Structure formats: structure tokens, C-alpha cells
Amino acid sequence: MDPQPFHDHDHHQCSDAVMSQAEASLAASGARLTPVRRRVLEILLEAHRAMGAYDVLQRLAAEGYGNQPPVAYRALDFLVEHGLAHRIQRLNAFAACMHPGEAHAPAFLICRVCDTVAEAPAAPVRAALDGAAADLGFTVERASIEALGLCPACREPS
Amino acid sequence: MDPQPFHDHDHHQCSDAVMSQAEASLAASGARLTPVRRRVLEILLEAHRAMGAYDVLQRLAAEGYGNQPPVAYRALDFLVEHGLAHRIQRLNAFAACMHPGEAHAPAFLICRVCDTVAEAPAAPVRAALDGAAADLGFTVERASIEALGLCPACREPS
DNA sequence: CTTGACGCGTTATGATATTACATACATAGA
DNA sequence: TCTATGTATGTAATATCATAACGCGTCAAG
Ligand SMILES: [Zn+2]
Ligand SMILES: [Zn+2]
Ligand SMILES: [Zn+2]
Ligand SMILES: [Zn+2]
Numbered sequence: 001m002d003p004q005p006f007h008d009h010d011h012h013q014c015s016d017a018v019m020s021q022a023e024a025s026l027a028a029s030g031a032r033l034t035p036v037r038r039r040v041l042e043i044l045l046e047a048h049r050a051m052g053a054y055d056v057l058q059r060l061a062a063e064g065y066g067n068q069p070p071v072a073y074r075a076l077d078f079l080v081e082h083g084l085a086h087r088i089q090r091l092n093a094f095a096a097c098m099h100p101g102e103a104h105a106p107a108f109l110i111c112r113v114c115d116t117v118a119e120a121p122a123a124p125v126r127a128a129l130d131g132a133a134a135d136l137g138f139t140v141e142r143a144s145i146e147a148l149g150l151c152p153a154c155r156e157p158s
Numbered sequence: 159m160d161p162q163p164f165h166d167h168d169h170h171q172c173s174d175a176v177m178s179q180a181e182a183s184l185a186a187s188g189a190r191l192t193p194v195r196r197r198v199l200e201i202l203l204e205a206h207r208a209m210g211a212y213d214v215l216q217r218l219a220a221e222g223y224g225n226q227p228p229v230a231y232r233a234l235d236f237l238v239e240h241g242l243a244h245r246i247q248r249l250n251a252f253a254a255c256m257h258p259g260e261a262h263a264p265a266f267l268i269c270r271v272c273d274t275v276a277e278a279p280a281a282p283v284r285a286a287l288d289g290a291a292a293d294l295g296f297t298v299e300r301a302s303i304e305a306l307g308l309c310p311a312c313r314e315p316s
Numbered sequence: 317c318t319t320g321a322c323g324c325g326t327t328a329t330g331a332t333a334t335t336a337c338a339t340a341c342a343t344a345g346a
Numbered sequence: 347t348c349t350a351t352g353t354a355t356g357t358a359a360t361a362t363c364a365t366a367a368c369g370c371g372t373c374a375a376g
Contacts, residue, residue, distance in 0.1 A: 006295060032342095034354065053332070066356045069333065074355080089247040090302055092332060092363095107287055109296045120290040128283040129265055129305055136164060136278055137310030138267045144248060144304050147287055152295030192323065211363070224325045231364065232324080250332095250363060 005048035005098070005118040006111075006151040015045040018098055022084045025101035031082055036065055040075040041096060044085055048116045050093035088117060090146045105143065111151035118151070163206035163256070163276040164269075164309045173203040176256060180242045183259035189240055194223055198233040199242055199254060206274045208251035246275060248304045263301065269309035276309070 022041060026033050033041075043059050044051060053072045060075075061067030076094050079085035084100045087093075088108055095108075095117045105126065106119035125145055133140045180199060184191050191199075201217050202209060211230045218233075219225030234252050237243035242258045245251075246266055253266075253275045263284065264277035283303055291298045 004294070032354085036355075068357055070335090070357080071355070073333065089304070107290060109291050109294065109298070111296070112299070118294060118296065120287075120294055120296070122290065125283055125286040125290060125303075128286040129278075129303060132265060132278040132280065132283060133267050133305055133307065136162065136267065136276060137313075138164065138269075138276065138278070138305070139308045139313060140267070140305040141270070141307040143306070145283075145287060145301070146247075146303075147291055147296070147298040147301040149291065149299040150297045155295075155297055190323085194324075226326055227364065228366090229325070 005116050006153060011048075015042075015096075018045060018096060018100060022097075022100040025084070026082060028101075029082065031078075036060065036071065037075045037078055039063065039065070040072070041079055041084055044079075044094060044096035048095075048098075048118065050088045050091045050095040050110075050115070050117050052091075052093045056094070086119070088146060089144050090148070107145040107147065109147050109149065109151070111154050112148050113154035114151060116151055163274050164311060169206075173200075173254075176203060176254060176258060180255075180258040183242070184240060186259075187240065189236075194218065194229065195233045195236055197221065197223070198230070199237055202237075202243055202252060202254035206253075206256075206276065208246045208249045208253040208268075208273070208275050210249075210251045214252070244277070246304060247302050248306070265303040265305065267305050267307065267309070269312050270306050271312035272309060274309050278305075 019041065023033060039060065040056055043056055053069065053076055056076065057067065057069060057072035060071060065071060076085060076087075079096075080087055080094070083097060083103070085094050085096050086106070086108070088095055088110070090110065098119055099106075104119075105122055107122040107125050109118045109120050110116075122143075122145055126140075126143060129143055129145070130140050177199065181191060197218065198214055201214055211227065211234055214234065215225065215227060215230035218229060223229060234243060234245075237254075238245055238252070241255060241261070243252050243254050244264070244266070246253055246268070248268065256277055257264075262277075263280055265280040265283050267276045267278050268274075280301075280303055284298075284301060287301055287303075288298050
């Protein structure tokens with residue numbers, strides 16, 4: 001079973017595992033996980049949440065890295081391009097990918113209470129979308145599917 | 159058959175029809191279609207494309223309306239709240255709704271060549287998304303589904 | 317006639333993102 | 347070893363998108 005952001009889990013192990021997969025994935029593609037990039041990924045992995053570029057930048061600056069926007073944007077763009085992070089359009093923010101290496105275009109589930117972001121398998125959704133688009137003669141190349149709602153934890157009165 | 163942004167059609171009739179539906183829809187809800195709001199809707203209706211708030215603002219200013227961002231944002235927000243326009247997250251832009259009055263949460267199909275935006279019926283897509291979310295215990299309240307690709311016209315070598 | 321709700325105009329500011337250029341660093345020939 | 351080259355980082359400046367806060371005019375209810 002994949003890590004489940006919405007449920008209690010050993011997040012240390014969770015993020016370590018993702019980090020390892022990320023390293024392996026990058027090594028395979030020959031791209032370099034530099035200190036800035038690695039640190040940004042670690043920061044994103046601290047919680048199952050999306051962070052704005054400027055939030056990331058602030059963290060980087062506090063740790064002695066550059067403090068201008070391109071420093072953060074470049075690292076984030078790198079991670080996105082290499083499938084190690086996703087951009088959440090709705091939030092103007094970025095989240096670590098929980099399945100690096102596996103080619104995928106997930107649907108994002110964003111809890112409006114606790115801001116947790118999870119990736120859901122989007123294949124059936126994507127198939128439905130492709131179908132609807134095909135009815136209009138449209139060819140889908142990339143899709144962003146983002147849902148806002150309540151995660152299990154926040155729905156329970158608990 | 160609905161108006162088909164991707165195919166040749168009598169757009170004058172197309173936009174007039176939407177405008178009428180919009181007026182009817184607003185009248186039913188008691189909200190007021192003021193000159194600024196009406197003009198913004200007309201501007202959005204000029205083409206099946208999304209426009210940024212500042213593009214709209216520029217048009218408004220050129221016609222003697224206010225030239226500060228809130229003028230455009232207020233009118234656009236009003237239109238979105240009343241179901242007469244949609245916000246396209248991916249583009250930071252707004253498009254007129256082609257089915258005002260009918261409650262709907264469409265999927266958007268955005269041609270990367272000609273920038274045309276169309277609304278596709280999203281019910282099946284939404285159902286698939288709800289299913290995938292339910293598997294994780296997540297309740298979807300609102301979803302944005304936006305596809306980038308090629309419209310029929312731009313795919314043909316023609 | 318007053319009052320209050322609403323729409324609009326304006327100033328100012330905040331938040332997000334990119335361009336352009338300079339500098340440092342790695343590594344692969346010569 | 348010594349450059350040459352590509353890549354990564356640092357920085358300044360600017361562009362783009364969005365909102366907060368305030369004041370004025372209009373109009374209808376009381
Ligand atoms: Zn975790
Ligand atoms: Zn939650
Ligand atoms: Zn039309
Ligand atoms: Zn097209």
C-alpha cells in the first residue's frame with residue numbers, strides 16, 4: 001500500500017522512502033540532485049502539504065542559500081520536470097511527489113481544513129476526460145485534476 | 159446541440175444567446191447586471207478564449223470605466239459567483255460560461271495552439287474522480303478539471 | 317429627508333513569477 | 347595540468363496577478 005497522507009503513518013519512513021526513490025530515479029536519468037534541489041525536496045517532504053515558492057525560498061534563505069525568487073523557482077521547476085514534485089495550480093504551490101519515478105499524472109485531493117494534499121490514481125478520471133474531450137474532437141495532452149474537499153480525518157467529528 | 163467553440167459557427171448568434179440566458183438567469187436570482195458587469199461579460203464573449211483580469215481591465219479603461227484592478231476583479235468575481243463566467247486556474251484567466259443558468263462544473267479543454275477554451279460535460283469525469291477520492295476516504299466538494307491539448311481545427315494540417 | 321446597502325473609483329500594497337546577467341563549479345578534452 | 351564547455355547558482359530588476367482599505371455617488375426603504 002502506498003503511503004496514505006490522510007492517515008496516521010510513520011512519516012519519517014514515508015519521506016525517507018520517497019527520498020530514496022527520488023535519488024534512484026534521478027540517478028537513472030543522469031540528472032543531478034544538487035544541495036539546493038535536495039534541500040527543497042526535503043522541505044516539501046516535511047509534510048503532505050503544498051508550499052508556495054516564497055515559503056520554500058524563505059527556508060532556503062534561512063539556511064544560507066540564495067534568497068532571490070529564481071533560486072526557489074529553479075529548484076522547484078527542476079523537481080517538477082523530473083517528476084519529483086507536482087505543481088498544484090489551484091494553490092499556486094508545489095508538493096513533493098509521493099511516487100517519484102513512476103510516470104503518472106495524478107489527481108490531487110486537497111483538504112480545505114488541514115491543507116493536506118494527496119495524490120489519487122487518475123487513470124479512470126483521465127480516461128473519462130479523454131472520452132469527453134474526444135466527443136468534441138479534442139485531444140488531451142496534459143490535464144490538471146484538482147479536488148477540494150474534506151479528508152477522512154477532518155470529516156470525522158473525531 | 160450546444161455551441162461548439164472548436165467548430166465554425168455563427169458566433170454572433172452564439173454570444174447573443176448566452177447573453178440572453180445570462181440576463182434571464184440573473185433576473186431570476188435578483189442580482190443586477192450593471193453596465194460594467196455587462197460589458198465585462200460581453201468582452202469575455204467576444205471569443206471562446208480566456209482573458210486575464212488585466213486584459214479585461216485595459217478594455218474597460220479604454221471605454222471610460224475605471225482603470226484600477228479592483229474594477230475588473232470585482233466584475234469578474236461577480237460573474238463567476240453567479241455562474242456567468244469561469245475561472246481557468248491554469249491560465250490565471252477567465253472565460254464566459256457557455257451555459258449560464260444551468261448549474262454545472264465543467265471540464266475545460268484548452269487548445270495550446272489557438273487558445274480556444276471549451277467546456278466539456280464533466281459528469282462522468284467527476285464521477286470517476288469522486289470514486290477515486292472515496293477510495294481514500296476523501297469527500298470531493300469542488301473540482302477543477304482542465305485539459306491542455308489540441309482542438310480539432312489545430313490538429314488538422316488543414 | 318435620512319439612512320443604509322450597494323456599486324464603483326482610486327490608492328496602495330501584497331503575492332506570485334520571470335528576464336537578464338554575473339559568478340561559481342563541475343567535468344571533459346588538449 | 348590547463349583550459350574550454352556546459353550547468354548550477356546568485357542577484358538585481360521587473361513583470362504579472364490579486365487584494366485591502368477608503369471614499370463617493372446612487373437609489374430605495376423607512
Ligand atoms: Zn508521510
Ligand atoms: Zn484534512
Ligand atoms: Zn461562439
Ligand atoms: Zn485550437
